[in-house]
Amino acid sequence: MAILVIAEHDEGALKSGTLNAITAATQIGADVTVLVASDNSAGVAAEAAKVAGVVRVFAADAPHYGKPTAENVAALVLSIAANYSHVLAPATNFGKNFMPRVAARLDVAQISEISAVVSPDTFVRPIYAGNALATVQSKDAIKVITVRATAFEPAATGGSAPVEALAAVADTGQSAVTGRNLTKSARPELAAARIIVSGGRGMGNGENFKLLEALADKLGAAVGASRAAVDAGFVPNDYQVGQTGKVVAPELYVAVGISGAIQHLAGMKDSKVIVAINKDAEAPIFQVADYGLVADLFQAVPELTAELG
């Protein structure tokens, strides 16, 4: 069995989800190749080569892999996919974008967002916002899989795989990235944060998220939000934790003014320790919280920030 993992990176370093996907790959089999598509792959490819369990790194360089489109990444993956029994990528907006294209062109099913490897053809994946876990078996010749990062430990370093150049595929020209507007923040990324402070509709408005930011900065935490808070326009969508946002599992998740809708719980209930601060003692969030504080967040959050100082 030969397994191909598509690396997600920011043109400087591997994104954390790649390491979790490599772990899933090593649970399927031992022959793991990582593909790095980039405008300038040297640094990222060298980093991937040092990941334990990786036996080969392919580096494909072309200007159109700098801000890659789904069409171009899929075309590159398809140029070598036939040599593999499994193709994996992290289940991030990056992986979700091009992997189904790869699967459709190979005429195989995609197995989305697996949370466990049962055997090389059988996997567990959450459905219905994580309210059920389905064990599915694929008889397709090539298994195209996206990996839920929080379900697998990140692969360690300690490898020394050779890096080989892979020929780029010509730009399909079907679409082009004309701009990017990334949220600039000194705080850690949601997907990789050890602690997350999240706000919900109870925050009242976007301005009030400053209370959470102050607390987050004390804790070295990332700031997240519920769908309700995103819906209400308090914060950008990339803050969203939940079924249709990001799935996170930090050491500590502090839910502030979040009632605990099914859709939100789907994105954070695997966190190690959950703290809920809500003035409604009946809020469903308290059913999953390790520590619940029934209080007015506008008093409790500043008090907590001060107490940690």
Next chain:
Amino acid sequence: MKVLVAVKRVVDYNVKVRVKADGTGVDIANVKMSMNPFDEIGVEEAIRLKECGACTEIVVVSLGAPQCQETLRTALAMGADRAILVETDAELQPLAVAKLLKAVVDREQPKLAILGKQAIDDDANQTGQMLAALLDWPQATFASKLTIAGERAEVVREIDGGLETLSIGLPAVMTTDLRLNEPRYVTLPNIMKAKKKPLEVLKPDALGVDPAPRLTTLKVEEPPKRQAGAKVADVKELVAKLKGEAKII
């Protein structure tokens, strides 16, 4: 231009589903069903394109059991012009749906196909991208803003960490994200009018597609249940617990 919107009938987002005791699936008998929320956003976007003159006809398509007609009628009541149901009682997985939709697109020749980014039942997030691949069309997934300019579209997409602007040639496939728009409510007069709008029923055979599933579901289980912890009296106690008991800060 003609716009095609795919809509899926799913368990309503407010329903907490229960896993069947025999582990074969989830119990959806007598459960409220609704249009997948992201598909509703797709229908709304098409209607807005029509209202600003960029779109001339909206065709909505659903696939599955006869009851999907209700979902299509909702889309017609929102403002779609005509509906197609690809009717089958068989289990449809994303690849099969994409193949059936491709057959409908080949027939209808829309300039833009809009799908929800993900259905809230199987959470697969695949069909739009698969349809684009099968048609060899460009795609713009997770859209939060759409602007049509002649033979091209500019789409702002939600990506991890922010937003990306994509310029794509038409025809294309777009999948919707949450912030694209807020779907309108249907009014009673429009529900009445929708009953008279055309709804065509097709069978997968007629489209020349084999919709057989590729994945076999071996079992469906409840996830491990998380136990509720304790309430703390005040912030001081919370900090003490996090430091002493959880040893996390």
